[in-house]
Amino acid sequence: MEEVDPHELMTNGGLDEPAKFAAADYQCKPVxxxxxxxxxxILDEALxxxxxxQDYWQKGELDQAIDALDQAYAMLLSxxxxxxxxxxxxxxxxxxxxxxxxxxxxxxxxxxxxxxNHNAIPLDMNxxxxxxxxxxxxxxxxxxIASYQRSGQYRPQIVEALKEAGLPEELSWLPLIESGFKxxxxxxxxxxxxxxxxxxxxxxxxxxxxxxxxxxxxPEKSTQAAIAYLKELHSMFGDWTTCLAAYNCGEGRVLRVxxxxxxxxxxxxxxxxxxxxxxxxxYVPRFLAALIIINDPAKYGMDLGVPYPPLEYxxxxxxxxxxxxxxxxxxxxxxxxxxxxxxxxxxxxxxxxPYDLKVPPGKSSDLLASIDRISKYAFPQDAYVLHRIRRGExxxxxxxxxxxxxxKIKRAxxxxxxxxxxxxxxxxxxxxxYSAPAASQPVASTPAxxxxxxxxxxxxxxxxxxxxxxxxKEANNLKTTTLSVGQKLTIPGKSQTNxxxxxxxxxxxxxxxxxxxxxxxxxxxxLLALNGLHMKSTIYPGQKILxx
Numbered sequence: 001m002e003e004v005d006p007h008e009l010m011t012n013g014g015l016d017e018p019a020k021f022a023a024a025d026y027q028c029k030p031v032x033x034x035x036x037x038x039x040x041x042i043l044d045e046a047l048x049x050x051x052x053x054q055d056y057w058q059k060g061e062l063d064q065a066i067d068a069l070d071q072a073y074a075m076l077l078s079x080x081x082x083x084x085x086x087x088x089x090x091x092x093x094x095x096x097x098x099x100x101x102x103x104x105x106x107x108x109x110x111x112x113x114x115x116x117n118h119n120a121i122p123l124d125m126n127x128x129x130x131x132x133x134x135x136x137x138x139x140x141x142x143x144x145i146a147s148y149q150r151s152g153q154y155r156p157q158i159v160e161a162l163k164e165a166g167l168p169e170e171l172s173w174l175p176l177i178e179s180g181f182k183x184x185x186x187x188x189x190x191x192x193x194x195x196x197x198x199x200x201x202x203x204x205x206x207x208x209x210x211x212x213x214x215x216x217x218x219p220e221k222s223t224q225a226a227i228a229y230l231k232e233l234h235s236m237f238g239d240w241t242t243c244l245a246a247y248n249c250g251e252g253r254v255l256r257v258x259x260x261x262x263x264x265x266x267x268x269x270x271x272x273x274x275x276x277x278x279x280x281x282x283y284v285p286r287f288l289a290a291l292i293i294i295n296d297p298a299k300y301g302m303d304l305g306v307p308y309p310p311l312e313y314x315x316x317x318x319x320x321x322x323x324x325x326x327x328x329x330x331x332x333x334x335x336x337x338x339x340x341x342x343x344x345x346x347x348x349x350x351x352x353x354p355y356d357l358k359v360p361p362g363k364s365s366d367l368l369a370s371i372d373r374i375s376k377y378a379f380p381q382d383a384y385v386l387h388r389i390r391r392g393e394x395x396x397x398x399x400x401x402x403x404x405x406x407x408k409i410k411r412a413x414x415x416x417x418x419x420x421x422x423x424x425x426x427x428x429x430x431x432x433x434y435s436a437p438a439a440s441q442p443v444a445s446t447p448a449x450x451x452x453x454x455x456x457x458x459x460x461x462x463x464x465x466x467x468x469x470x471x472x473k474e475a476n477n478l479k480t481t482t483l484s485v486g487q488k489l490t491i492p493g494k495s496q497t498n499x500x501x502x503x504x505x506x507x508x509x510x511x512x513x514x515x516x517x518x519x520x521x522x523x524x525x526x527l528l529a530l531n532g533l534h535m536k537s538t539i540y541p542g543q544k545i546l547x548x
Contacts, residue, residue, distance in 0.1 A: 039088045178194065513528060
């Protein structure tokens, strides 16, 4: 769903033409304001009047909503622009734009939207609906049947919530065309969940999102948000088909299409059909087609099967960050069951604050009894390695080498492009598929010969052969660290006795050369010499080094 939210449009820096027209037509006299009121107090009162107008509008009391906006605008006119600071002037302008936008929307819905039945969705049959029926009973047949059966897990609660809100029960089938009743469905437009909310629209209707939780994936919370949005849209447009079009592409888009008709009436949604975006134009007949098939599946040769049973659970309030896998083991249920009951947990980890966890019926007492024994979970720290860029390398080749992605490297280094420079050092996140090379093994005393290649430096040559920069410089009578391609270097050998009595140690997260040396009763100097490392060498989890 695309959202055009007036609250967000306040900061766009300008008005569209209809909004300018609405603002220009106001001829309000300033409300007498007591001298003791400052500009901020007047702004607060004007904002409160805007909120009251919104409440009236949602209740369908349009005259009261317009009166409240008139009062808010008059309050703004009473503020002396010469006495307000930059913050007050900006707030005044933002609020003026909000009032103009609200007024435009109310007048548009009042004079161009049809008066529809709040409890009925007309099942029109035309060529557009017939085309969608053909798709559902043809190449999308398996999708339709699977979605219908999946609906049984969530639809009973949705129907109950719709009845309580006074909305048509047919709207309970909207998730079938939105997401196929998949609670983790993600669209190309980043709309998420069974009701397909984008982040900003979800936030507007009370769905929070943080590191651990995304409530767009919670069936109950997202259903309540969808109901609130649908009620607002119906109060704006009056008929359900136009309301559903706005649910798909945003109310602002539909309002603009209505305005372009240059008429003071709207017979029904089909007057708009050809002027809407193709996806939105298909959305309404697609929904109507789904209702028609479900009402009489045999007529269309569809055997829908039996819906899945509703999900049953108990809720337990816990004040501890835990992983669902650990909880599942503690209370004797499968990990998949807990994940299915708590889809809003982004990483199957509860937040650091109190959280209502859903568990199978009869398991709440088991969880309360074992919560103290369940270990507290902490996110593992990402492992990184410092990589010196060689000539000819790209972010893609570096990413493949370390089992990571270009986007992760860019994020770790705050990069805005993929351009890199040879000789610079990158912080590279290590991926799961990366197998760290073992530390250079002690070499025999026989010197080796190395031909310098493009991108080589004394540092990486020393690392490769388990030597040091100073030893290589001394062995080759080098005065500087500058090398040339094709240059031959003698790499001094290392005595085999250095490795006598040594064994391999695999580096763990949090290890440093100092802690590893202390752990094995060695000095840091001994550890570095044994592995051909130096004080600035980087070690990382999974790397094998020698210890005594």
